[in-house]
Amino acid sequence: MTRALDVRTAAGRLTAADLERAIPPDPAAGVSPRFLKRARLLPVAMEPDGALLVAMANPRDAEAIEALEIATGHRVVAWAAAEADIAAALDRLYSGKSALERIVEDFDGGSAPDDDLDRLKDLASEAPVVRLVNHLFEEAARLGASDIHIEPFADRLAVRLRVDGVLRDLPPPPARLARAVVSRIKILANLNIAERRLPQDGRVSQMLRGRPLDLRISTLPTVHGESVVIRLLDGAAGVRELATLGLSPGDEAKLRRLLAAPHGMILVTGPTGSGKTTTLYAALHQIDAATRKVLTVEDPVEYHMERVNQVQVKPQIGLTFAQVLRAMVRQDPDVIMVGETRDAETAGIAVHAALTGHLVLTTLHTNSAAGAITRLLDMGVEPFLLTSTVRGVVGQRLVRTLCRRCKGAGCEECGGTGFRGRIGVFEVLLMDDELRSLTQARAGAEALEQTARRAGMTAMLEDGLAKVAAGLTTVEEVRRVTDVW
Secondary structure (H helix, E strand, O other): OOOOOOOOOOOOEOOHHHHHOOOOOHHHOOOOHHHHHHHOEEEEEEOOOOOEEEEEOOOOOHHHHHHHHHHHOOOEEEEEOOHHHHHHHHHHHHOOOOHHHHHHHOOOOOOOOOOOHHHHHHHHHOHHHHHHHHHHHHHHHHHOOOEEEEEEOOOOEEEEEEEOOEEEEOOOOOHHHHHHHHHHHHHHOOOOOOOOOOOEEEEEEEEEOOEEEEEEEEEEEEOOEEEEEEEEEEOOOOOOOHHHOOOOHHHHHHHHHHHOOOOEEEEEEOOOOOOHHHHHHHHHHOOOOOOOOEEEEEOOOOOOOOOEEEEEOEHHHOEOHHHHHHHHOOOOOOEEEEOOOOOHHHHHHHHHHHHOOOEEEEEEOOOOHHHHHHHHHHOOOOHHHHHHHEEEEEEEEEEEEEOOOOOOOOOOOOOOOOEEEEEEEEEEEEOOHHHHHHHHOOOOHHHHHHHHHHOOOOOHHHHHHHHHHOOOOOHHHHHHHHOOO
């Protein structure tokens, strides 16, 4: 007689992400993998009331549910899941081989001579190579990586992901697949697979894990082949709110006052990968683009903002930061965002734009907020121009935050690292009369910083230690990114 289904059967649905991390609980440990595959089900977790939560392709398969209840001695609650997701999870748990190993097993095409482009194109289009590249993209998206690094060496092909700012190794594909893998990526990005002597840049859009990702691809010739770095930009992530960046209440209030100014220059500083662009976008989000004309010049344009006119630089045709910025001041803007001030020409134009009634936001690569002033002086900007335009400088770094599940011990959720996600540590320098006098006298960064701290600036180290005290990160993380001890 068919059993009456539990009232909660099929009450919910489990996603691919849920199943990728699932490990059958102890009561289901002795259940035959053959039965699980035949019944298209996967025990997922124990519920607080002692029921066994199970993912099923057909959550109304009463016979399979009853058989599992007999085998485990627990009441079963069945939730729906895609059959392909269940099969992938079962394969992961019971095949004894990684997804990468299973893909490589299907590859029997060998390699191609350097001058045989037709053979190389064929290899790059074969199903195993396509699956391998797609697997790398999917794995990067699953782990929330910002970059994929594919690095050829004499005897191996290394693949690493940058997750929360730190590189993490993936199981390496066979070295013999290096040319085919790189060629596949170049084909996707419309790059020239025959050109292996010069660097190339390209981009491609992919739907990964249900969201669109913009992949920026850079190739670099090395002695053992082409190195490829792929930057993953999540266009669906949207612009962050200022309140979510990690600014202390005091620093956030300072930055909001700076953004309310009608003109002047606001600088965001830090090394590559410190979150400067994220802060700039969050800052722009606070500005009312309905009543003020906002223009940006970027490389690349990472997020598209409503009512904001955004320009992508193209150095290969002469469309540089300086050229775009020079044209922008003739577009009657209220606010201008310059993605990065890289040279003296761009700095000079940006400063003069701030001097003539525009609010200018930009970034600089310096180690501290005070260092931005001396950097602009070194670029040839006159002190009197800086004292007339610079309103404030935000210095920042990103620290990894402790995993909420294990609080640093390491678990499956955080990949055994103890960390998941990042948060900013900041210092906000406000220009006052004393700092302007020091700038006019071309004082060094140390003197500027000491004066700013006497005036109330909280240094990045202090902000980081406050986040340690709040249980968000560790002293070692703060030390790693501030590099001041």
